[in-house]
Each structure stands twice: as structure tokens, then as C-alpha cells.
Amino acid sequence: MAASGLPAGELKKLYRLDDVSVRFRGRRDVGAAETQALDRVSLEVDHGELLVIMGASGSGKSTLLHIMAGLAKPDEGKVRFRASQSDGPDGRTMSLHTMSEDDCARMRRRYLGFVYQSFQLVETLTAWENIALPLLFGGVARDARRPQAEAMLDRVGLADRAERFPYELSGGEQQRVAIARALVNRPAVLLADEPTGSLDSASAALVLTLIKELHRDEKLTTVLVTHDGDVAKRMATRRIIVRDGSIVSEGTR
Amino acid sequence: MKIRFRLRKRSDAPPVPDARLRLADGIRMACGQMLESRVFFLANVVAISVGILLIVVMLSISIGLASYIDQTLQKEAAAELIEVTFDPRAGNAAPLTAARVAAFSQIAGVREVTPVVTGVFGELVRGAREGVLVSVASTTGARDPELVRCDVLAGSLAAVGGESGLVVPLNVASDLGFHPPSTALGAPLTLRVTRGGEHGEERVDLRVAIVAVVRDTRFSRCYLPLRTMRRLSHWQGTPSVAVSALRDPATDSAAFVYDSALVYANTVDDVARIRKEIERSSYHTASILDAVRRYRQIKLIATVVLTALGVIALFTGSISIFNSAYAAVMRRFRELAIYKTYGATSGAIVGLVLAEALMTAMVAAVAGFGAGALTCILLQRAISSQVEAVLFPVDWRLAVAAFVTACLACVLASIGPALTAARMKPVEAMRIG
Numbered sequence: 001m002a003a004s005g006l007p008a009g010e011l012k013k014l015y016r017l018d019d020v021s022v023r024f025r026g027r028r029d030v031g032a033a034e035t036q037a038l039d040r041v042s043l044e045v046d047h048g049e050l051l052v053i054m055g056a057s058g059s060g061k062s063t064l065l066h067i068m069a070g071l072a073k074p075d076e077g078k079v080r081f082r083a084s085q086s087d088g089p090d091g092r093t094m095s096l097h098t099m100s101e102d103d104c105a106r107m108r109r110r111y112l113g114f115v116y117q118s119f120q121l122v123e124t125l126t127a128w129e130n131i132a133l134p135l136l137f138g139g140v141a142r143d144a145r146r147p148q149a150e151a152m153l154d155r156v157g158l159a160d161r162a163e164r165f166p167y168e169l170s171g172g173e174q175q176r177v178a179i180a181r182a183l184v185n186r187p188a189v190l191l192a193d194e195p196t197g198s199l200d201s202a203s204a205a206l207v208l209t210l211i212k213e214l215h216r217d218e219k220l221t222t223v224l225v226t227h228d229g230d231v232a233k234r235m236a237t238r239r240i241i242v243r244d245g246s247i248v249s250e251g252t253r
Numbered sequence: 254m255k256i257r258f259r260l261r262k263r264s265d266a267p268p269v270p271d272a273r274l275r276l277a278d279g280i281r282m283a284c285g286q287m288l289e290s291r292v293f294f295l296a297n298v299v300a301i302s303v304g305i306l307l308i309v310v311m312l313s314i315s316i317g318l319a320s321y322i323d324q325t326l327q328k329e330a331a332a333e334l335i336e337v338t339f340d341p342r343a344g345n346a347a348p349l350t351a352a353r354v355a356a357f358s359q360i361a362g363v364r365e366v367t368p369v370v371t372g373v374f375g376e377l378v379r380g381a382r383e384g385v386l387v388s389v390a391s392t393t394g395a396r397d398p399e400l401v402r403c404d405v406l407a408g409s410l411a412a413v414g415g416e417s418g419l420v421v422p423l424n425v426a427s428d429l430g431f432h433p434p435s436t437a438l439g440a441p442l443t444l445r446v447t448r449g450g451e452h453g454e455e456r457v458d459l460r461v462a463i464v465a466v467v468r469d470t471r472f473s474r475c476y477l478p479l480r481t482m483r484r485l486s487h488w489q490g491t492p493s494v495a496v497s498a499l500r501d502p503a504t505d506s507a508a509f510v511y512d513s514a515l516v517y518a519n520t521v522d523d524v525a526r527i528r529k530e531i532e533r534s535s536y537h538t539a540s541i542l543d544a545v546r547r548y549r550q551i552k553l554i555a556t557v558v559l560t561a562l563g564v565i566a567l568f569t570g571s572i573s574i575f576n577s578a579y580a581a582v583m584r585r586f587r588e589l590a591i592y593k594t595y596g597a598t599s600g601a602i603v604g605l606v607l608a609e610a611l612m613t614a615m616v617a618a619v620a621g622f623g624a625g626a627l628t629c630i631l632l633q634r635a636i637s638s639q640v641e642a643v644l645f646p647v648d649w650r651l652a653v654a655a656f657v658t659a660c661l662a663c664v665l666a667s668i669g670p671a672l673t674a675a676r677m678k679p680v681e682a683m684r685i686g
Contacts, residue, residue, distance in 0.1 A: 071594065071680050102598040109596025120591050120683065124289055137596040139273050142281075181595065 013082070014189060014221055015045035015068060020077035020097075022063050022245075037063040039245040040077065045189075050215045050222045052236035054229065060245040061225045065193050068223065069114050070096045070104030083111040083188040109134050113182030117194040119174040121166040127177045128153060128162040134185040152180035156210060172203025179210060189221040190214065196231065208235060274601040283608035286581070293577040298617045301574065301662060304567030305621020305655045306628065310645070311559030312654050313629045317644035318552040322545055324642070334398055335516040335524060336539045337531055346535035348510040357516050360530050362523030367393050368511040370482040373489060375446040377421075377429060377461075377475070384445065385428040390474045391482035392420060398517060400467065400476065407434040408465035413478065418464040419444070420476040426466045434466035444477075448489045457488065483509055567658065571666035574613065578606060578670035589674050590682030599675035606674055610667035611660060618659035622652055 022038040037060045045051055045068075055061040066072040067079055079096040094107060108114065121130045131152050132145040140148075153159050156176040166174055175195055182190055192211065196204035212235055214220045226232060232239045241249040287294045337357065339349040347353055351368065358366045370391040376384035392400055395410040406423060413420060419442070423434060431437035444459040461477065470476070477485070487509065488494050516531065518524050521542075528538045582589070589602055629645035636644060 066680050069594075072678070102600070105593055105596050105598050108594065114594055116594075116683070120587070120594070122588050122591055124285060124588075133592065133595040136278055137274055137592065137598070137601055139275055141275065142278065185596075 013044045014047045015043065016078075016080045017041060017043040017067070018078040018080075020064075020067060020074045020079060022060070022067065022072065023075050036245050038067070038074070041242075041245070041247055042077075043240070043247065045221065045223060048219045048221055050212075050224065050235060050237045052232040052239040053223065053225045053242060054227060054232050054239060055242035056227060059242045061227075061242045062193050063245075064242060065191050065223065065225050067096075069112055069191050070099065070107055071114075073097060081107070081111070105137075109138050109185060111188040113179075113185070113187035113190040115175070115178050115182050115190070115192040115195045117197040119166070119171075119178045119198070121174055121177060121181075123166055125165075126162065127158065127164050127166070127169065130166070130177055131181045131184050133181060138185065148184055149180075152184045153177070155183070156180045170203065171199050172206055175199060175203065175207050176210065179207065183214070183220075187220075189223065192222065192224045194225055194227070196226070196228070211235070274597070274604060279601075279604055279608045280612075282605055283612050286585075286605075286609055287612055290577075290581060293581065294613060294616075297570070297574050297577055297613045297663075298620060300570035301567065301613065301617035301659055302621035302624060304563050304565075304570045304662065305618060305659055306625040307559055307563035307566050308658055309622055309625025309651045309655055310628050310632075311556060311563055312651055313625070313645045313647060314559070315552060315556045316648070316650065317642070317646050318548060318555070320646070321642040321644060322548045322552070334541060335518065335528055335531070336513055337516055338513040338537045338539070339510070340537065346537075349512070349514055349536075350510060351507055354511060354514045357514060357531065360516075360527055362519050362527055363516055364519050365396075365517040367397060367515045367517075368479070369513045369515055370479065370486045371474075371512045373446065373482060373485050375444050377425065378443040378445055378458075379429045379440065382430060385425060387421075387425055387444075387475045388472060389444070389477055389482065389485075391479040392476035393479055397476075398515065399471065400465075403467035403470055406466045406468055408438045408463070410465055412464040413476070416478060416481045417459070417461045418478060419461040420465045420467060420470075421463055422470045422473050422475070423466060423468055424473055425475060426463070431463075431466070437463045437466050439463070446485060446489055448492065459485070486512075567662045570617075571662045574610065574663055574666035575669060578610060578667045579673070581609070582606065582670045582674045585674075586677060586682045589677060590679040593677070593679040593682075602675045602677075603671040606667055606671035607664055610663040610671075614659040614663035615656075617663070618656045621659065622655035625651065625655065 019040045019042055020038055021040050024035040024037055026033045053061045053064060067074055074097055080093050081096055082093045128146060128149040131149040135145045135148060150162055153162055156179055158173060158176055195207055211222060215222050240247050339346055354366055354368045357363060373389045375387060375389060377387050378384040392413055394413045400410050412418060426434050426437045439462055442461050444461045445456060447454055447456045518527050524540055531538050626647045629647050633645040
């Protein structure tokens with residue numbers, strides 16, 4: 001047993017990334033060169049913090065988020081995740097860099113909420129069915145899925161939109177449905193990739209307020225990617241700036 | 254029940270309950286997807302149904318022919334019959350005299366030998382009605398296997414005897430106006446036989462009486478007792494013989510040449526050896542086994558041709574399914590990536606694609622089996638006037654074959670697209686989408 005009270009080798013933080021590198025291979029037929037998306041990035045994320053990752057387009061901030069979500073694998077380095085501060089069964093450390101894709105999918109379903117910039121709702125499913133997707137793949141019965149999805153719709157202020165299809169919702173409403181989907185499995189962390197990038201300013205303010213409230217009221221660890229400095233200033237408990245695949249600046253607000 | 258596929262070994266399993274997509278949800282999603290792309294779905298169903306239809310018809314005729322052959326073989330195996338024929342224009346065989354026929358009974362494995370007279374044609378006349386042309390052959394009576402194999406509709410084969418007892422098939426009785434067949438029994442008839450003589454055409458009228466009506470006989474022949482037939486044949490074939498010879502016992506000479514002989518073996522296994530021995534004396538022999546062999550050849554050819562057609566149809570149907578499943582996967586790349594982002598494992602994705610394929614298979618199997626069964630029924634109706642046997646039966650085996658074949662074709666055609674979908678990387682798929 002370590003001095004912290006955790007078994008030896010268990011992670012104290014929520015995330016720990018050690019020397020993570022990601023390279024995108026260019027197409028040989030068009031002579032495209034290899035791109036270094038992330039270059040030996042090391043980062044820790046504490047339980048309960050709201051980390052904002054900033055950077056210009058192509059800086060590698062979204063790739064960093066994908067690596068943290070297990071949606072992509074690093075070419076080098078380690079990505080470790082520990083969902084809970086307690087020593088219970090959820091407190092085991094997971095090594096995302098060695099886990100299989102299916103194990104990463106299971107991990108996402110149980111511990112992660114992910115929000116895309118462009119909502120990524122399934123057009124053929126209604127709002128509540130979109131929200132219930134993580135529950136569907138978790139084997140939760142339809143009768144049990146619906147009340148949970150409706151509770152999340154209520155939480156994001158769209159209780160009356162349960163039966164609407166994505167094309168019947170505004171951009172802001174779609175993004176709130178996407179946030180509800182990310183939260184329906186009560187995740188340990190919310191990863192949001194430029195959640196306001198496709199929204200007008202009024203809708204963006206609503207979505208950011210929602211994320212801020214979730215962090216404040218439910219102590220939900222949040223990692224937010226944005227290129228908007230104002231957002232970072234208003235939201236973050238800590239912020240980092242990524243440039244050319246490296247963290248060039250780190251600090252609290 | 255839950256859908257579960259494991260594509261690869263876990264590397265570093267997290268402490269997450271291994272919950273899986275429910276079967277009911279998988280089916281619901283598959284149905285939704287099929288409705289979404291109903292044109293592709295219908296095209297696939299039609300393509301697979303055609304293959305299933307051909308497979309069903311092929312299997313039906315295969316079962317029908319096999320059953321017909323087995324029944325015929327079983328029926329004939331009881332008689333273990335060999336027909337020996339003598340053709341004076343070909344071969345070097347000695348004429349089939351009573352002595353030669355008797356010699357056949359000395360061959361090992363022979364149970365009984367019956368000489369046969371055929372080739373007498375005449376006209377059966379009932380009162381003032383128009384006569385009916387008939388071919389008449391000889392019979393030895395109630396134990397004659399030619400008649401034993403026939404279904405007796407009226408009268409009794411035990412009554413065949415004397416000199417004028419006639420056995421007729423149902424169609425001859427009908428042509429003579431006997432309805433029902435029992436009304437023919439004992440009815441006085443005249444058998445009118447003619448020959449070309451030295452003084453022009455000569456005719457003899459023979460009084461006969463029907464003693465039995467049977468369902469069907471070989472070549473629709475009528476039968477008269479051997480002795481009567483021997484005299485009739487002798488008179489018809491020899492212009493110098495007087496009509497009075499028809500009542501002369503001296504006609505039963507040892508020199509009379511029979512048209513053929515029926516040889517009965519003890520067992521069906523003896524047939525080939527007995528035939529070989531008889532053929533060594535240059536006689537021609539025939540057996541029902543020859544017909545069985547021909548039926549088997551027809552069955553084999555029909556099975557091969559229809560199976561080939563069915564396989565070709567299924568193959569093209571499978572290509573259609575592969576194409577549309579692949580197109581559907583490509584079209585839904587972004588949707589499948591969303592599923593993966595929110596916890597769908599490779600197994601769940603494979604399960605979803607295969608569930609759609611199985612749905613297509615089920616509908617195609619029902620449609621293909623229905624169309625195939627209908628085709629079989631129509632074909633059976635079309636041949637029922639010619640063939641009494643059921644050559645296109647429709648039973649549970651056809652349904653099982655239809656479902657198994659459709660499922661196999663659809664699943665095999667969808668495995669490739671399903672694996673492509675399962676291996677897809679969500680981030681790359683989002684970028685493409």
C-alpha cells in the first residue's frame with residue numbers, strides 16, 4: 001500500500017498522460033508528409049476540475065481530447081485513467097494506450113461523456129432515443145431507458161422535445177441534446193470538443209452556462225476544448241494552450 | 254437474450270460490467286434501418302427469393318423423383334421380374350419354344366418362368382356399339398405378376414381361367430361404356446381378330462367375357478388365358494391354318510414360338526446374374542431396374558441443373574446483398590461512429606449489420622418458399638393428367654432448406670461489410686462523414 005492509501009501503481013489523478021505522441025501519416029500517392037499532431041505531451045487532470053484546452057486550428061487540441069476519450073491511440077506514451085478517488089471497484093487505473101477498442105468503448109459508455117462540435121446526433125432517432133444511446137449499448141431495457149433520457153432532457157431544459165427528430169431542433173437545442181446524451185450514464189468526466197463552435201452567440205451562451213452549472217453543482221470533471229479565449233477565461237479552473245502538438249502554456253485563471 | 258460477438262481477446266479489461274445490446278433492440282434498429290432503405294431491401298429480397306424459389310423447386314422434384322423411384326423399386330422388387338424377349342430379326346438366339354422357356358427355370362436363383370404371347374390386335378365389340386381397338390397379351394392367371402401388380406377395381410384375378418376370361422384395363426372398360434367398372438363383369442363381348450389370307454382378309458369372332466377390371470396395365474393391354482392366346486396368335490400369323498384350329502388342342506404344339514418370357518428371381522440380388530446368364534444365349538432381357546436407373550439419371554440431371562441455377566441466382570443475390578450492405582455501411586459510417594463513441598463494441602456493430610441481413614433473409618425465405626411452393630403445386634397440376642405420381646411434393650423439408658439457404662447466403666454476404674463497420678475508427682469516420 002502506498003503512502004496515499006492507494007494500492008501501489010494506482011493513479012491519484014483522474015487522467016495522467018506521459019509523453020504522448022501522435023503522428024498522422026500522409027498519403028504516399030499524393031506525396032503528403034507525415035504530421036506530428038501531438039509531440040510528447042504530458043498532462044494530469046484532477047478530479048473535479050474544469051480544464052480548458054486552447055489552441056488554434058490544427059494545433060492538436062482535438063487529437064488530445066480523442067486520446068483522452070480512447071477514440072484514438074497514441075503512437076508513443078501512456079494514457080492512464082482512474083474514474084474514482086475511492087478505492088472501490090471503479091477506482092482501478094486503466095491504461096487506455098494498451099486497451100482494446102472494445103474495452104475503450106466500454107470505458108466510454110460507463111465513465112465518459114463526449115460532446116462533439118457538430119452535435120453528431122443520429123438523424124433517424126428522436127431526441128430521447130439519441131440521449132439513450134449509451135444506455136442502449138449498455139443493455140438497459142427500453143422501458144428503463146426512456147425515463148432516464150427524459151430526466152436528462154429536463155435537466156438541459158428540453159423536456160418538451162423528447163419526440164423531436166434532430167432536424168426539428170435548432171442548433172442550440174441539438175447541442176443540449178448532445179450534452180444530455182453525454183451525461184445520461186452519469187460519467188466521471190465530460191469531454192467537450194468545441195461545443196459552441198457551430199452555434200450562434202445566444203445558443204453558445206446557453207450551452208456554456210449549462211456546462212458551468214454541471215461543473216459547479218455536480219462537481220463534474222470537465223475537459224473543454226476551445227479556441228475562444230473569453231470562454232477559457234470565464235469557465236476554466238485551469239487552462240492549457242496547445243501549439244504545434246505541444247503544451248506551451250499552463251495556468252489557472 | 255442479448256447479442257454477443259467477441260472479435261478479439263481483451264487486452265486490459267476495465268472494471269466495467271460487460272453489458273450488451275439487447276436482441277430486441279438490435280432487431281428494432283435493424284427493422285428501422287430496413288424501412289429507411291426500403292428500395293435496397295426490396296431489391297435484395299427479390300434477388301434472394303429467386304434463388305430460393307429455384308432451390309425449392311429443385312429440392313421438390315428431387316424428393317418427388319426419389320420417392321417415386323423408391324416406390325416403384327419396392328413394388329417391382331417384390332416381383333424381381335426379368336423380361337426375356339426373342340427377336341427373330343436380330344441376334345442368334347434360338348426361338349422361344351416351350352423347351353427353351355423351361356430351360357430358364359433351371360438357372361440358379363430362378364423361382365418361376367412364364368411364357369408370354371403378345372402382338373395380337375383386335376377389336377372388342379359390345380352389342381351394337383362401335384368396337385374398341387385393343388392389344389391383347391397372354392396371362393397365366395391369378396399368379397401372373399403382370400396382373401398381380403395391377404390394382405383390381407372389379408372382379409377377381411382368381412376367375413382368370415378357362416378359355417375366354419378377359420382382363421381389361423379401366424380405360425378399355427370405360428370405352429366400352431361400362432360405368433362403374435363392376436357392370437363389365439360377365440358381360441358378353443366379341444373379340445374380332447383379322448388376318449390377311451390367300452383369299453383376302455379373313456376374320457374370326459371370339460366370344461369372351463370380362464372377369465376382372467384393373468386400374469392400369471402395361472401398354473393398356475387386355476389379357477386372355479395363355480392357351481387361347483397361343484391358338485389366336487398361331488391362327489393370325491399362319492394363313493394356312495383354318496379357323497377351326499382355334500378350337501383344336503393340337504395347336505398347343507411344342508414348336509410354338511413365344512414372343513417373350515417372364516422370369517422371376519428369388520431375390521432382387523439374383524436379377525443381374527440371371528440376366529447375364531440368359532443374355533449369354535443371345536436373348537434380350539429387360540428389367541424394371543433399367544427404368545429405375547433411367548429415373549435416377551433424370552433425377553441427377555434435374556438436380557444438378559436446378560441446383561446450378563439456384564446457386565447462380567443465390568450468388569447474384571448475395572452479391573446484391575454484399576453491395577447494398579457495403580453501401581449501407583459506407584452511408585452510415587458517421588452513424589456507426591456515433592454508436593462506437595457512445596459505447597457500441599465491435600460485436601454490437603457486427604450484430605446490427607448481421608441482424609439486418611437476417612431480416613432480409615427471413616423475408617426472402619418466406620417469399621422464395623411461397624413462390625417455390627406455388628410453382629411446385631402448379632407443376633404438379635400440369636403433369637397430373639400424364640403422371641399419377643407426386644413428382645413435386647411440398648413439405649417441411651423445403652421450408653427448412655429455404656430458411657437455411659437464405660440465412661446462409663445473407664449472413665455470408667454481410668460478414669465482409671459487418672467487419673468493415675466493426676473495424677472502423679470513430680474519429681476517422683467522423684472526418685469522412
